[in-house]
Amino acid sequence: MDIKNCYAFENSVAKIFIEAGYTVKQGVQLENKIGDIDIIAEKDKRKFCVEVKYSRITEKAIQQICDTAESNEMIPLLVTAYTIEEKRKEYYQKSYANLIFIDITNLLFAVQNNAELRNELIASLPYAIDDIKPQKGFIQIDSLRHDDYTNSLIKEMEWCEAGKSLARTYEVLCVKLLENIFSEDLALWREQQKSNKDLYRFDLLCRIKDGNQKTFWSIIERYFNSKYVVFEFKNYSDPITQKEIYTTEKYLYSKALRSVGILISAHGYDENAFWAAKGCLRENGKLIVLLETKDLIEMNKMKIDQEDPSNYLLDKLDELLMELEK
Numbered sequence: 001m002d003i004k005n006c007y008a009f010e011n012s013v014a015k016i017f018i019e020a021g022y023t024v025k026q027g028v029q030l031e032n033k034i035g036d037i038d039i040i041a042e043k044d045k046r047k048f049c050v051e052v053k054y055s056r057i058t059e060k061a062i063q064q065i066c067d068t069a070e071s072n073e074m075i076p077l078l079v080t081a082y083t084i085e086e087k088r089k090e091y092y093q094k095s096y097a098n099l100i101f102i103d104i105t106n107l108l109f110a111v112q113n114n115a116e117l118r119n120e121l122i123a124s125l126p127y128a129i130d131d132i133k134p135q136k137g138f139i140q141i142d143s144l145r146h147d148d149y150t151n152s153l154i155k156e157m158e159w160c161e162a163g164k165s166l167a168r169t170y171e172v173l174c175v176k177l178l179e180n181i182f183s184e185d186l187a188l189w190r191e192q193q194k195s196n197k198d199l200y201r202f203d204l205l206c207r208i209k210d211g212n213q214k215t216f217w218s219i220i221e222r223y224f225n226s227k228y229v230v231f232e233f234k235n236y237s238d239p240i241t242q243k244e245i246y247t248t249e250k251y252l253y254s255k256a257l258r259s260v261g262i263l264i265s266a267h268g269y270d271e272n273a274f275w276a277a278k279g280c281l282r283e284n285g286k287l288i289v290l291l292e293t294k295d296l297i298e299m300n301k302m303k304i305d306q307e308d309p310s311n312y313l314l315d316k317l318d319e320l321l322m323e324l325e326k
Helices: 003-019 059-071 086-095 104-110 115-124 149-159 164-182 215-223 242-251 271-284 293-304 310-323
Strands: 023-029 036-043 046-053 075-080 100-102 186-195 200-208 228-234 260-265 287-292
Touching (some): 003 046, 059 075, 086 100, 100 104, 115 149, 115 164, 115 186, 149 293, 164 200, 164 228, 215 310, 228 242, 242 260, 242 287, 260 293, 271 287, 271 310, 293 310
Parallel strands (some): 228 260, 260 287
Antiparallel strands (some): 023 036, 036 046, 186 200
C-alpha cells in the first residue's frame, strides 16, 4: 500500500466533509490510547466516527468501527476508496443497522461540481475511474457557485513571470495544472524527488494508473516499458538548451520503469535542445517530450471543452517519432 497516497485519500475525505458543512477533527487519539479515530465529523448535533479505508473493507474493520463508535457515543461511518457491491452492502446494512457506508461512487458524486476537490480525490486513487459511475450517497456538497477552477489556474499561470524568483511558484502552478487534466490517468504525484544518492533532483514523479486505456499512456507503458513519468519545470528567462535535456536524461532509468520524461518550459527550447531530445530517444530509448507553458494551458482549455488532453500529448509523440532520423 502506498502510504503517501493513503494519507492523501484520508485528507481528501476530510476536505469533502468540511466542504459539506461538517466540523472535522483528524487523527483523534482514544482515551484508552489504543488506536485512534481517523476522522470525527460533526454536523447538526450529530457526531460521526469515520473510519477511512484505502483498501477494500473487511467485516473485521466494520466490527471495529462499530465498537469504537458505540463506546464513544458516535455514529459509525465507513469510507472506502473502492466500490462496494450491492449484495455485500445489503448484507452489511442488515448486520450493522447503524453503520453508514460511503464508497468511491458516493465520493465522486459529492465532488462532481468541485474541480479542485475532485482532482485531489482522483489523484490519490491507485486505479483509473473510467468505468465507475458516480452515485448519490450520504455525503453531499451543496454548492451554488460556478466552479471556474481551471480558468483561475490558467490566469495565474499567465501572470507568472519567467525568472528564478518565481521558480517555485511556476512549479506549483505546473503541478496543479497537470493534476487538473491528468488526475484520472496518473497517481503518486510526488514532488521534488531525489535520485542517484541526492546528486540529482527532479520536480515531479507520477505513476500511470492501473487499467488506464488511453492511447498515449498505453504506448508509454507498452512500448517504452515505463510505468513512471518524470516531470521537469523550467521557469527560465531564456530558452532551454541541450544541457537541461541531458540532465533530465540522467533521471530516466529503464530498470526502474522510468524511461519517459516531460519537460515544461516558460520560454521554449533552442534548436540544440530538440536535437538532444531526439538523440536520447534514438541512442538510449529514453523519451523526453518537450512542452511549453502554452501547451499546458492549451491542454487545460481542452478539458474545459470536454476533450481529452492526453490526445494533445499523443500528437506531440506522433510528431517526434515521425521526424526521428536513424
